Amino acid sequence: AVYESVRYGLEPSALEILDANTLRASNRQHNLGLRETPTLFVEFHGPKAGVEDQLAYLKQICDDNHCQGYDVSFEAERRDELWRARSEARDSIKFAHPGKAMISGDVCVPISRFGEVVEYTQEVSADIGLPIYAFGHAGDGNIHTEVIADRSIPGELERAVAGSDAVVRRALDVGGTIAGEHGIGVAKAEFMAAEHGPALALMRQIKAVIDPKNIMNPGKIFLPS
Incomplete structure (x- = not known):
């Protein structure tokens, strides 16, 4: 569904995923009430008619790929709730x-x-x-x-x-x-x-030119020669 959404020219403002485990942790932390399966969070911006057209295409893509559920909301409160859960996904995992x-x-x-x-x-x-x-x-x-x-x-x-x-x-x-x-x-x-x-050797050479004493974040990126 992700690939086809992009391939068919949909223009979401955001296209995020939470797998089943992450959604389960987010449900516990934020009481989202969502089905605990891999879930895409998709947001569209624009005139309502244009957004509705894109949503219709997205629904067809989801159906073609046997998605288990599809839910749409134009409510700002629900949107904020979902995006907060996405942004705090790692915290929800940690709390679990x-x-x-x-x-x-x-x-x-x-x-x-x-x-x-x-x-x-x-x-x-x-x-x-x-x-x-x-x-x-x-x-x-x-x-x-x-x-x-x-x-x-x-x-x-x-x-x-x-x-x-x-x-x-x-x-x-x-x-x-x-x-x-x-x-x-x-x-x-x-x-x-x-x-x-072979490009790694060139990266090392560039680093040596701009940091000959190796004082800029030493030990990172490159393993010791």
Whole structure:
């Protein structure tokens, strides 16, 4: 549905996704009363007639893709309630798992492969035996993940990191990028060569020219040579 919405020229002002786990946490935190299945939050702006036309096309796309529900509201209060739940998704997940570690991920994939990668997060969850939450900016293929781990259980944190890394590798496999909007830092440095290949050496050279003493955020982005 995400891919076809873009391919057919719909122009949503926002196109976001919460997977079933994230929506369940948001329901608990915000009492949304929504069906706990993967859900798109879509917003259109413009004259009412134009918005209604786009909504009709969206409804057809949803029907063609066997979506389980479709709800429209022009009420500002309901809109604000839903977008607050989306913006606070990570907080809702955190409240659902007090005291647990959250291993955050942030990949971006071609929109044509978006649904596939979101589904893959639950395959990984089953493989590692830990909850994974997926949500993000469906309109540009950006998927945020949170893998939940109990630090007090030996090996669980390592399994969570491995699960997060598996999603990164799948993003690369489908032609995506290891970081949609939150940067590389330390955690994703090991994937830079896989994504950028020979260009990584050029990046190192540029860094050396503008920061010859390596005092600007040392240890980030590049693994030690």
